[in-house]
Every structure is written in C-alpha cells, then in structure tokens.
Amino acid sequence: MRRAVEADTPADAKASRKAAVDAAAKPSQLANPQKATTSKKARGIRIATSIVQGKVFFHNPTNGGDYACSAAAVNNPTKNMVFTAGHCVHGGAGGTWATNWVFVPAYYNGSRPYGTWSAKTLTSFNGWINSSDLNYDIGVANVWDNGSSKLVNTVGGMGLGYNYGYVNTVTVWGYPAAFGYDGEVPYVCQNIGTWQDGSRVQNGCTMVEGASGGPWLRDYNETTGLGTEIGVTSTRTDPPAYIDSPYFDNKIQTIYDNTANG
Template identity: 50%
Template sequence: MRTIRRVLLPAAAAVLLTLTATGEGQGATPGPESRAAADASAATAAATTTTTDAGAAALAYWTPERMKKATPLDVLPAADPSAATADSAPAAGAVPPSVPPRPAEHPAGSTAGASPHTIYASAAAGRVFFHNPRTGGDYACSASALNSPSRQLVVTAGHCVHGGRGGTWMTKWVYVPDYHNGSAPYGVFAAKSFRTFQGWISSSSAARDVAMVTTWPNNGRKLVDVTGGNGITWNGSRTSRVAVLGYPVNFYRGEVQMYCNGGTSPERGTSRFQIRCHYGQGSSGGPWLRWYNTGNGLGYVDGVTSTGNLSAGWDQSPYFDSYVAALFKAQGSLT
C-alpha cells in the first residue's frame, strides 16, 4: 500500500479524532461501531502550564546524585510476537530535523553480548526525570527533542508524563539532552506543559502511549537551538529500518544512551509495530528514528518505545498516525 505523509503546519486544536486502535492497515478509518470509542480515545488532554518557580524548583530538585538514584520506569508488558522486516524509502513532506550546532561527541563502541547495540549518542535524545505524586517515587524515562515552531518540544511515551488509568500527571519533570553517567552536557530543561491522549489517561491504551512536552528555555536558550531537533513522520509503513535510542537499565545501568539499528514489523493483532532491541526499564519514550544520520545525530521520529518483552527481546511503539500529527500541531506551537 502506498505510504502517505503530510507536512505538519502549526495549529492549536485540542480535541482530535482518531484511527481505530486495532487492525494493521495504514490509514484505516474506524467503522461506525467503533467511532465513538475511537474519538474518545484520541481526544487530547493538556496539563496546566507550570510556573517559572515550579520550573526552577524542578531544576534544583534534580541533582546529579538524585538522577542516579531515580528508578528507571518499566516499559509496559507486552506479548511475544513474531516479526518480518523490510526497508522503507524516504518520502517528501515530513517535518525536517533542525541541525544542531555540532554533533554529539561520544565515541562509538559495542556492548558485550549485544551486537545490535552501540554507544552512538545524539544530542537530540536524552533522559527524563520526574516525580510521581501517586507513588511518591522518582523515576527516569527516555525522550528526544522535536523540531517544531516553538523549538521547545520533547516527545516521549504517555506513561512518562501521566500515570494512566487511576494515575495523575507527573511533577518535577526535566529533560536532560545526551545525559551521560550523571552529566548534563547541554544543560537541563524543565517541563512547562504536557499533552497526551485521553485514551492513555482514562484507559492506559498502549495504542495512545505518546506524549509531547513543551520545555522552559534554559538560560534564555530554547532546546532545539541548543541541541538540534529531530523531524517527525506519520502514516508511514510499519516495516522500515529505524535507529532506536534510549537509556535501558540493562545496558550500563541506564547511565549511557544506547543505539539499536534494525528493521520493524507490525505487531500481530494491533495497530502498533515492533523491533527486537532487547531494551529494558528506562527505555520508555526513546525515539524510533527513520533515516538516522550518525554524523549529526538526527532523524525523523516515527515512534517511541512503549512496551516490551525483555525475555524475548521485543520492543513496541504506538503507530504514528494523523492523530499523533495533530497532537504535534496542538503542542508544537506553544511557548
């Protein structure tokens, strides 16, 4: 089936319609029997914008010592699927990356016993730290910077900003680009506002486990102006080659950004897709990047790590459809 992509334009829509969360067809429209449920699932909800004082408090809270003690958040459990992979050719119309002032400078290398993984860090990916008021714990996820009109946007998993059904919004949320063993080479960016799907908030729907976060500038500089920002694609093929970045605790205790390059395939019985990267806790929210450029550390985000089955090695991402694009448009212009 022909892959369709669209140019994302700034918009401020807050309520969206959605594709059905089941089936593997690209661009499938929900049938009449599922439309009401699908519409409710894809409505978006935004957290109240934090104050400058709250942002400053979050920055003060996250000392290097506290970052190292944060618990890497579990990826959601998933079944053990089968896979087949194929390549996908680039297509015009996606939002392009914003080139950073310089590429990341960590040396390449390989991890023992994990040939798909390389330490190949990007300044436009990083680690997230936050406090969960419901549990009282401090946690860590992965995330990445997105090129948008605001130049302040981060994309991650929904469960890294909100606890899902029965949960609440996370607090003291910060993003650390290219975090490396307690260091923050590009500074720390506090969250200003969150947006995720109602389907995640009310039902913990793995098909809607996506969130976007507007950050406060750091010392007057916006995130994408400091690190560069990835582009974004949607309505693409579920079989493609991607680079998956993140901070899984099963590699270097989650203190080093990991890189896994391989092919994806549809997840059986869902709208999502998968790759075999063997990523564990802490990798949630890490970007799945098409056409990743190892020279400048940028690509096009087409998914985020959401669920996984570590024993089988599979990791899954929600499918980036037109409603993820609309989520981007709703949050990407906010400053």
C-alpha cells in the same frame, strides 16, 4: 500546565488487534530535522551519541516514586518540543500528571553537557490518560528556555513523520536501566527492521525499562545525530526480545498541532 488531546481514531482502538494502513494515507512530514544553531562543547561524552536524544527524570505523585525515561528533542516553531512515551508524562487510567519533569540531552553517567530543561507543559492523548490505551502511549513536553537558550537551537531537533507504514528501517535510542543496564549511558539499536504487531509496531531491539520514550528514527544520520521520528519505545516483551511503539498515524498531526507553539 497539562493538556489532554483528542485523537481522530476510533475510541475502541484498544480492542483492535489488526489495523490495516489506509491506502490513501500518504507519509507526511510534520517537521524536518534541524541542526543546533548555537555552539557549545560537550564534556563527558565518551561514545558517539546523538545529542538530540536524552534522559527524562520525573516524580509520580500517585505513588511517590521517582522515575526515568528516554526522549528526544523534536523541531517545532518555538524550538522547545520533546517527544516521549505517554506513561513518561502521565500515569494513565487512575494516575495523574508527572511533576518535576526534566529532559537532559545527551545525559552520560551523571554528566549534563547541554543542561537540564524543565517542562512548561505536558501533553498526552485522552486514550492514554483515561484508558491506558497503549495505542496512545505518546507524550509531549514543551520545555522552558534555559536562560536565553532554546532547546532545539542548542542541541538540534529530530524531524517528525507519520503514516510511513509498519515496515521501516529505524535507529532506536534509549537509556535501559534493568537486566544488567544501569540507565547511566545511552544505547542504540541501529538500522533494524520494524513490522506490524496487531495495531502497533514492533522491532527486535532488546532495550528494557528506562528506554521508554526513546525515539524510533527513519533516515538516521550518524554524523548529525538527526533523523525523522516515527515511533517511541512503549513496551517490551517478557523476557526482553522485542519492543513496541504506537503506530504514528494521523493522531501525530493532532498532538503536534496542539503543542507546536507551546
């Protein structure tokens, strides 16, 4: 099942290069971080990593290619939500929905210590699906249970927030797979600042292709591997110097409400 979500933002948001934060828009927390409730030892993990983040694999029916992205589990009532970039679930204007979509938490050099979780539904905004508008380059997967286990109960789930403004300190996870990276291990840019880039948010992390969809986390806790997700890696500059995310505003409430019980 695939779903398009309308957003409560102007249809011409793509053309807007300046977007002021509404003074009345207060930071909102849709979901609080949750630790895993089941115990499972991970094998093959050789670096300190958050087991809540991971790698995405999918097939693009439009060009027949197989691709990879990054993502993170997010806490929700049905304990099965994954946040990523919109282009990691749908090809945008002229494209179609990804197939064979799976999320592998804590993927490391071929190891899948917490299993492979297949998408039940994929969701993005009409702004991305119809227009490839980067302000809506956000995707959500609701995954099937793995046997009797639920994703968030198994690895934990990030919190989810919006309207936190453009200036924050975040930790970014991802699986870059170009410019000397091979996509086989996770990398992290820790405690870096963000700023406004037109209508989007930017930071100085130099991750590249493969890192798309990786979480931008406020209040990241190294011990638990949890934080509050307020962005996803969407695009990079050329040459690699900065990465951008859509600004997480009220549209995040919209997509969460449409997928929270999926």
